Amino acid sequence: MLEAINLDCVRGERRLFHNLNFHLDAGECLLVRGQNGSGKTSLLRMLVGLTPAAAGAVHWQGSPIKKLGDGYRRELLYCGHSLGLKDDLSATENLTSGMALSDESVTADAVLDALGQAGLQGREHLSVRALSQGQKRRVNLARLLLQKRALWVLDEPLTALDAQASQWVVRVIDQHLSGGGIVVLTTHQDLTLVGTAHVIRVGV
Incomplete structure (x- = not known):
């Protein structure tokens, strides 16, 4: 409540x-x-x-x-205006490091599945700086599937x-x-x- x-x-x-x-x-x-x-x-x-x-x-x-x-x-999980992503890391690396900072463990398969559901198939290992703004937001929102x-x-x-x-x-x-x-x-x-x-x- x-x-x-x-x-x-x-x-x-x-x-x-x-x-x-x-x-x-x-x-x-x-x-x-x-x-x-x-x-x-x-x-x-x-x-x-x-x-x-x-x-x-x-x-x-x-x-x-x-x-x-x-x-x-x-x-709680807060997704604000700032996406909080590191441009030099891939989508996969951003999510994995974010989970580690939250003291939560996650498997590589779970990260790939979350990114796939977010519509980022084939872009999981690209540097975030190579993604469009909409794709970057999808990376951030993929956290919704990982952080319970x-x-x-x-x-x-x-x-x-x-x-x-x-x-x-x-x-x-x-x-x-x-x-x-x-x-x-x-x-x-x-x-x-x-x-x-x-x-x-x-x-x-």
Whole structure:
């Protein structure tokens, strides 16, 4: 269970949102809508503990995430605007090293399978700098198949993806929700999910 309680976001002298509240149970998704600069990314960063709220709190399983620390971070997977990929490494090497940094073991076959499902067959061993922006995003999103986390926080996951790749992402999200996972995401695109989806707007 993920809960936001009376969250405030202030940037400089501007208040982006005030007294924001929501509650998500297993199998539920939250779509965060709003104009550019309305505070969508700031909200997601608050939810993962990267940006402090001006007021309010975020709770996971009934406890403030500030108190949970690493225990909470082991429960979540955050895909932000920055893809966090090293250009000199291949897609396979990026995923393998990322898993190692997270203290998680993964087999070479599992990495190749994840990249294949993401539509990167034949490009698994190419340097990331040789990939298009959409292909780089697919490498990053392949983490969704490898890191078994209850909470996914995704910032514009469909950016730079073609229709086929976008449909794949939606299927993966639906599978996660069907398995009892929780998802929070921002997107400017229309998104139809099988699981329960709530919508909030920020900056209005």
